[in-house]
């Protein structure tokens with residue numbers, strides 16, 4: 001039986017903003033969710049104008065306080081079922097905690113907040129409200145990320161000894177912030193970005209990918225944060241050496257000055273029985289290297305159980321909606337998969353049923369806190385001569 005589409009509200013996203021676009025495409029991807037309302041801009045007049053000129057009809061609000069107040073008073077079915085927070089980092093905490101307290105589920109962009117204290121408050125509020133809360137670590141949404149997680153956590157590579165998780169970009173190698181690029185301006189500003197630029201912006205993705213695929217946590221970190229570009233107050237190059245919860249070791253590293261690298265997020269995991277290699281710029285593939293065997297490349301959509309390396313495959317993984325192999329999936333599909341999974345939890349929440357929000361399908365608020373804890377520990381370590389800092 002078909003169900004009504006869920007109503008989604010946007011916080012942020014006007015005036016040529018970036019990440020709102022992939023989100024709103026992902027929201028509409030399955031026809032089971034739609035954007036109906038938005039507080040698009042900090043300037044109330046612009047917020048209303050932008051909403052009136054949106055590509056399809058939505059209700060515009062002057063600001064998110066008004067949207068939360070009005071929407072939370074409506075009955076379920078008429079109000080927004082969840083909101084997506086796509087503002088810069090310094091405007092994540094306030095709208096998110098207000099939505100949570102008003103009983104509106106939140107799908108928030110990363111990094112979760114500006115600082116650790118805000119992140120902890122958000123975790124406490126979500127626990128108290130017992131409400132779905134997702135964090136937009138986009139790349140968990142690739143089918144191959146799910147597949148990689150199955151391979152590593154089911155022990156097919158043996159015990160994890162070493163992992164190298166990286167996110168390399170080159171777009172801040174010069175003073176991009178002086179060239180009228182809004183996305184660069186706020187990212188290098190500590191008041192809007194937080195205590196780390198590179199680490200917070202993309203190092204948190206590398207950390208999340210490592211934790212998701214291996215199922216392991218970082219327990220200790222030794223970090224070296226560098227600011228290569230003159231005049232910046234925050235790091236643009238971020239390197240950490242980590243201890244993992246199973247005793248293994250890892251590099252979690254990120255750079256915004258690596259000229260030529262676009263969104264080079266990737267991970268290599270070396271276990272006692274084999275190696276896994278995954279790159280988000282080639283998200284249809286996953287490589288497995290085994291001793292004394294030809295290297296294997298698995299392609300999404302063309303993976304078969306019991307092939308001499310894989311055993312039985314989880315039904316849930318194989319049932320995940322996707323298109324036939326060779327019709328490439330990418331960034332938008334990953335975002336859509338996250339929204340699709342979040343939708344399930346929101347529907348259960350609306351019906352007063354249990355929902356999982358357990359981090360197995362999208363990052364949750366606890367993962368967001370973990371990311372903030374990692375960034376704080378890395379900043380502390382780097383400021384103290386790269387000493388070991390416990391998480």
Ligand SMILES: NC(=O)C1=CN([C@@H]2O[C@H](COP(=O)(O)OP(=O)(O)OC[C@H]3O[C@@H](n4cnc5c(N)ncnc54)[C@H](OP(=O)(O)O)[C@@H]3O)[C@@H](O)[C@H]2O)C=CC1
Nearest residue numbers: 012013014017018019040041042086087088089109110138
């Ligand atoms: N998961 C992923 O893959 C990605 C995540 N991100 C994250 O998404 C967030 C947004 O990044 P990005 O899209 O690049 O940033 P943009 O600067 O492109 O967009 C942010 C928008 O939010 C608006 N805004 C600021 N304050 C408010 C407010 N109080 N109410 C309503 N709107 C407001 C901004 O307006 P104005 O410009 O006038 O301030 C701007 O239009 C960041 O947290 C970033 O880390 C970004 C890219 C990819």
Ligand SMILES: O=C1CO[C@H](CO)[C@@H](O)[C@@H]1O
Nearest residue numbers: 110169201202205262263
């Ligand atoms: O999270 C992110 C991933 O993609 C972006 C680039 O397209 C980043 O810069 C961003 O903040």
